[in-house]
Amino acid sequence: MDNYKGTIDKKDFQNQIQIEDIPKIDLYIDQVIQLFETGFAESKRNEKEKILTKTMINNYAKGKLFYPLHNKKYSRNHVMLISLIYQMKSVLSINDIKGVLDGINEKAVQKDLDLQPFYASYLHLQQGNIASFANELERQEKEVAVQMQEAGEMEEFERVLLIASLVHTSNLYKRAAEKLLDEMSEGAES
Template identity: 65%
Template sequence: MADAKQLIDKLALEKKIPTEEIPRIDLYIDQVIQLFDTGFAETKRNPEEKILTKTMINNYAKGKLFYPVTNKKYSRNHVMLINLIYQMKSALSINDVKKVLAGINEKAAQKEIDLSGFYESYLEIQRYNDGIFKENVEQQMEKAQTESADFGDDREEIDKVLLIASLVHMSNLYRRAAEILVDEMVEGEEA
């Protein structure tokens, strides 16, 4: 089994779309897709995988996951919101993502929030989480190896299965915690 550093290197955690790499001019949909393809190319599971497609972006727009675009051009704010959607949709339903971003979208559309500042805070939290994740993966690998010690010759396979199960379990716990917070947001709005 690969060691923790090799696994973490393959994740390309440093691949993000920093604020300074988002053009200050409005972009057409193809340019938005190209920005994401370039920014997240190393995070793909396989080369055929699509990071973002026109259909995805159009569905986000139709679903009102971000405020309307002007003249088929996407502003820096739209790109930041699309990145948030891209990150959240792997763990939350599109409906939950819409609920989470509704207030931010409204504030951004009304220019009541500095979305660049919000996005920078989001990226800073991502970097912080990357450090925690690295430590946690190392701990989980050690625990899986400790637990597989009694399995003799099949130890490497057992290590991997235990580690995969552990990572999935942690992922489920984080997803469920996020869903509870989404529900609390919705309940707070209804009260």
């Protein structure tokens, strides 16, 4: 079986909007889109894929996924929230994301928020997640090779089995996140 460790390096799973990449001035929507296009360029599966669009950002605003803008400009905190939304949207529903971010947005509206320390912690955890992911991918790859060898199956099935295993792992993490969100929602209701 191919070694998928090279895929991790090639795909560059470490794409992210770093704190130092976010200008210290408020941005217009086109500038936010450009920042994300640059920051996540290596994450695209193909050249036509869009990271963020005006419609997406406007829908996030209408859905109250982040607190209101000031003079149609996005602050550094807005950019950090949009980055979190971008990461969560592939796993959670818009309503779930809103539930996760409600407390942060409430503090922002009260002008009692500097997201930078929180976002720095998030970026730090991401780096650990990438290292864990690389190890787990290698472990699953080896296990798939063993299973296929024992079953005497053709090599072409190894990739399919690895994909199925990774999807299952992804679903386990998704369910864990949803369970935490449900507990968070129940706690807010009581």
